[in-house]
Amino acid sequence: MVLRVLLSAATRTLYNDSEVRRYYQGILPALFQVFASLCAAAFRMIQAPIDMLKTTLQAQGTRGTALLRRRITANSVGSLWWGAIATAAATFVGHYPWFATLSSRSPCLGLVRSSYMICQYNFLSEALTEPPKHPFIVWLARLAFIGFCASIVSDSVSNSLPVFKTYRQVNDIKVSYSEAARLVVLQDGISGLFGRGFKTRILANGLQGLLFSILWKLFLNLSGPLRAHIDHRKQSAGKKQKIPEMASQLQKSKIAFIGGGNMAAAIIGGLTAKGIDKQNIFVSEPWDVNRNKMAETGVRTTASNAEASRDADLVILAVKPQVAQSVCRELAGAWAGRPAAPLVVSIAAGITLDSLRQWLTPDNGGAPPHVLRVMPNTPALVGEGASGLYAGDDVADAEKELAVALLSSVSKATECVDRSGPAYFFAMVEHLIASATALGLSREQATRLAKQTCLGAGKMLTESSEEPSQLRINVTSPKGTTEAALKSFEASGLKEAVDKAVKAATNRAEELGKTLGSS
Known part of the structure; x- marks a missing residue:
């Protein structure tokens, strides 16, 4: 009933946004997601004999090899693919709870958005605020937790399918899926369909999801700046090709x-x-x-x-x-x-x-x-x-x-705006030196430290593809000295002071232009 209400509300909300065409926004990524899941399922079917060997040896020990020989003799090589359909189905079905866990704005909407296959937001990523990358271990721990939770949700939904698959793989005779389900229920009740091997599966796949989440996020964090750097180099190369031409024109x-x-x-x-x-x-x-x-x-x-x-x-x-x-x-x-x-x-x-x-x-x-x-x-x-x-x-x-x-x-x-910018920084350095001197440093020490700070910060700004705000966050440890200083800046109205200074310079430039333009 709750799901029906949510689906109805979601349908109305989407229709009111852009009418019928709103239902199909994001369809290409959704189809790509389906295609990727089908490819993963097909791959699991292809490697079913390897999975069969692994599962049989785990369940039967040294008797497993002899069991497989007898099975192939009695039922042909095709018996190595017993349970392959369940393996593929578990892979395909398991993807969507994973996406829903990682990709919904709220717990309730996760079900709805998963149904519509327009999972565009990270519920867990939003619910667990991303900490600063310093200390790095805390940042990684959050990623690990998100990946582990996603695997638990995925395994909770799809665990019955591996139960059928494993039951078929370890039996001497061919057992249908319906017969496998009946025998599991007969032995362990309904809970056996979902609970057999569940703890072990959660541990194994949870660790796998944990590692995947960390590695994937690290890859995105590393590839983002790399792509930005490559794009910047391409744009710069295009401009630099024109500069030599113009330099040649200047020569003449x-x-x-x-x-x-x-x-x-x-x-x-x-x-x-x-x-x-x-x-x-x-x-x-x-x-x-x-x-x-x-x-x-x-x-x-x-x-x-x-x-x-x-x-x-x-x-x-x-x-x-x-x-x-x-x-x-x-x-x-x-x-x-x-x-x-x-x-x-x-x-x-x-x-x-x-x-x-x-x-x-x-x-x-x-x-x-x-x-x-x-x-x-x-x-x-x-x-x-x-x-x-x-x-x-x-x-x-x-x-x-x-x-x-x-x-x-x-x-x-x-084609930009600022002429007075260097003076702003000179004034800031002037005050930094004065404050450091008042706190006991010699003027020589304070000047050297201030200059080196400006040089280092300037180098980071020009060489990094990250926004200045992100660079500030990167060097600000929670409850540390930098955070205390930045809060003091904010309380003292630094933003307002900078706004006023830039506006004053702009107004003065306009006044000069009007005065000199009318003379």
Whole structure:
């Protein structure tokens, strides 16, 4: 009665979700599950003679071999397959209670979902919260318990079939399944059909299920990151194939830098280190000191923006935001007679694409150049930066790739958001050092430990395929010092503080863009 009510409720719930088609969602995995179970059952039938030999020797001892010879002589080789159907049926039937135990959201729905063969959730996995992987033995113990329980449920449902199989295998004469059932009931009652060898079967198969559960979960945990790593390598390989092409294009391009400050110097250093011809790089810098430093590197220099950019294929706008408008108007005048304007990459903070396009459009009504905005952060100065890249709809993919190739000399360029990120981490390290010093460490010790911590955490973030949240969980022992510190962070409003900081930086960037765009 309870099962009928559950089935009725489940039917209505599924129909209300997506009508009739909801009943067939997941049918392909379900059919695959049936196919896999049939294959397993067929395999057990094929190896039935081996099972027959094992069971007979276990039950009859040394007399078992002679018994098998007499049986084959009297009933042909086919007698080695006595009980094969029961063996196959036990294998097939035993799979579904296993799946139901492992794969249902609640104990009651497990029966219903098993009936519908849409077992998609792990009841035991959800009921027993997964502990941290440290200590590892606790994590494995949970998996072992789940596998053992699944085997108990499976064996409880299917144990009568092995009883029939074994009874037929150890008898001298051929006994039908119905006759085997009658004789077992006659000897041990109805309970004999389900109870014979049940404890031993649970122990043997429970240990097998325990081991399978652990090994399978370990395989999934190992193969998941491996697959993610392989996918990442494939994606990276596809991108890297384009980068050499763009690098070759850069080799042929004439590149003008409007502004010769620190960031321009870092990009130029990265380009020349990768083999870009220094004579193809032309730097415009008004200050004598900076211009002379640039000249010492072997690139061409000038004090005239127009001269540097007149024949350029690629122009990097590396000037202060306050002078960006006047510089852009000067460049637009210099390009007025050109059939096509160069590609412009701006690293000037706070200047919007619309403002740049407007300022760079020639007064004679010529087409504006294609413009990209890039925000390299300060680690780019030492070749370890991350550059956020913005492009308008008019910028072609090939032009984006050219900009990425340009910036890859000093950073990992992507279409992203953050320019101020390094300062956040510097502030965090600053406070860590101050706290450690207050607790008794020397400033030298505190600084060294903080730097090494950042280096190690950064390496884990960049080399691991796991989410930062999972990395945090992995290094947090229950009731340990790390957990205490993280709870203190949470109580002090760390998340809210980070949200406010990022919003403040974003708002300031927008204010700069509006102010400079309207000037």
